[in-house]
Amino acid sequence: MLAQILPGKGKEVPVKFFAIFILALVSGLAAGNKTQTAPANEPSPTGPGYTLIDTGAVTITARLKPRRTTKPLTVGDQFWVELAVRHHRNIKVSEPFAESLGSFVILDRNLVTRYQGDTVVNIYELKLAAFAPGERALPLFLTTYPAEGKILAAHSDSIPVKVASVLPEDMKDINDLKPQIPFPNLLPLWLALGLLAAAVLSFVGIRLFRRWRKRRLEPALLPEPWEEALAALEAIPTNEWLSAGKVKRYYYAVSDVLKRYLTRRYSFPAIDQTTSEMRLAMKRKRIAEKADFIGFFQMADMVKYATYVPALPEMEQAAQEARELVNKTTPQPETVPPET
Template sequence: MKKLFSILTLLFTTLAWAQPVRFSAEIDTNRILIGDQFTLQLKGEVNEGTNFEWPIIPDTISGLDFVDISKIDTTLKDGIWQLSQKLTLTSFDSGYVAIPPLTLKANGEEASSQAVAVVVAFPELVEEQDYYDIKEPLEPPFNWMPILIGVGILIVLAVGIWLFIKWWKKRKANKELTPEQMMSPYEYAQLQLSEIEKDQLLQSGKIKEYYSRLTDVMRLYMERQMNINAMESTADELIDKMKELRLATELKEKIDRLLHLSALVKYAKEKPSVSQNEEALVTVKHFLEQTKPAEKEENAELSV
C-alpha cells in the first residue's frame, strides 16, 4: 500500500512539473480613432529550467505602427516562469486591422495566441459644429530683459573704459609734468634761488648770468602767482605794473634798482659791487616772502 502511495505521489509531482506551455495576446481596446494608441499585452508561462523561444515581433504589421516595445518581464512563482511584454501600437489608416497569432516555443512544445483585431475609425463629424481655419502659431510675448541686461553691460563697459582712459591720461600727464608745473610758484622760485646760490655764479665771474637768472625768477613768479605779464615787459613797464601791488615803498625801490641794474649789467656791461650783488639776492627773497600765499590755518582741536 505504501509503495502504491509513493508511485501515485511521484506521478502527480511529475504531472505538476510538466505543466504545458501557455501563451496569450490581449489588447486593451478593440476600437481606436486614427492616430490613437493601444496596448498589446503578451503573456506566457513555462516551467523553471525550460529553454524557451519568445515570439519574434515582426518589424511591421500591415496597417499598424509600433510606438514602443518593452523588455520581457520575468517572474518566478512556484517553479513557473511568468513572462510578459507590452507593445504600444497606433494606426493612421482607417479600417479593420488584424494582428496575426504569435507563438511561444519551449522544449519542443508550442503555444500560440489567437489573432486579435482592431477597428480604426475616423472621428465622428458633427454637422452643426462650426469649423475654423487653423490658427497661426502663437508667438511668445517679447522679452525685453535680455536687451536691458545687454544695454546695462554696455553702459558699465563704456563707463569703465572712460574712467580708464581718464586715469591713463592723468597718469601720463603727471609723468610729463615739469618741476615748475608740479610745484607752487613760491616753491619753484625758492628752488631756483637755491640753484643760483649753489652754482656760485659770482665766484665764477658770471655776473650777467647771475642778474639774468635772478630777475627771471622774480618775473616768472609774478606771472604764475600774480597773473602779471612780466617775462616780456621792460623794467619800466614791470615797475609800472607793480604799482598795484601792496608792497612797502622801500621794497618797491629796491626792486626798481634791481631791474635797472640788471639791464645795465646785461646791455652796458656794468660791474656791480659785492654789496649790490648781495642786495639783489636779498631783494628777490624779500619780495617772495612778502607776496607768497597765506598758509591755511588749521582749526585747533580743543582738548578736554
C-alpha cells in the first residue's frame, strides 16, 4: 500500500519507509536528552526558571485576616489573606503568585508599601473564596528574585482553612430526576380548564354578591304617612300607661306620632320644631286644619313641660283626637264623574 506524502508532486513514498523515518527521529531526540544531565550541586527547581528556598534575602509570610462574623466559612464566602513580602530596597522581587490555587479563587487584591530603613515591606491583601467544602489548605505563595546568577523563590507557609458546606447535613445527594412526562402531556390542558373554571366561578360569584349587596342597600318602601301614623297610634298602650301613671310618656308618644306625620305629609321638619315654629310652617303651607293641630300640641306641651294633668277621660281621648286629625288630612281618592 502506498500513501501520498506531498500533494501535487506526483511521487509516492511507501508507508513502511515513512514509519522508519519517524522512529529514527524520536530515537535521536531521546539520546540527546540523556547526554544533558544537571550538575550535582544545583538544587532541584520547583518551577520553570526558579529554585525554591526556605531562607534568603527575601521573606514572605501569610496570615488570615479576622472575619467580622462568627459564622463558619462556607462555600462561596469571601475572606481576606494578608501577604507580607520583606526585602532590601536594592532587590527586585516579583509579585506573589501561586503555582495552583486548587479549590480557591482570587477575587480582588490591594497593595500597600511601607519602608523600614532600607527594608521594603509590601503588604498584599488578597480577597479569596473557596468553591469546595472540607479541610483545605491555602497554596504556597511565591515571590521570585535574582541572586548569584539564578532566580530564587521565597515561599509562604501553608495555612489550613476549614470550609463548611451550604447543603443540609441530612442531605446525602441531589434529588433524583423526576420521571418522564407521558406523551401527550395533558397538564397544560387541565391547567387551562382549571383557569377557565376559576374565571367563570369568580364572575358568577361577583354578580351574585353585587346583587345581594344591592338588595341589602336598597331602602325598604315606607308606608303612606297616614297609614304609618294610624298604625303607630294603634300600637300605643293607652290604658296600660295611664293606669301606671305614665302620663307624660303617653303625651310624648302621641305628639311624636303627629309630628312625624306632619313631616312626611307636608314636607317640613315638624319633628324637630316647637309648637310656635310649627304654627308658622303650617301657615305657609296653608294647612286648613292648622288650628286643630296647634290646639292639640299646646295641650300636650302643658302636660309634657308643666304640671298639668288632665282628667282621665280627656287623656284617653287624646289618641282618638290624633286619629281624627290624621283622617281629616288624609288625601281622598279622586272620583271620576259618571259618563253621560
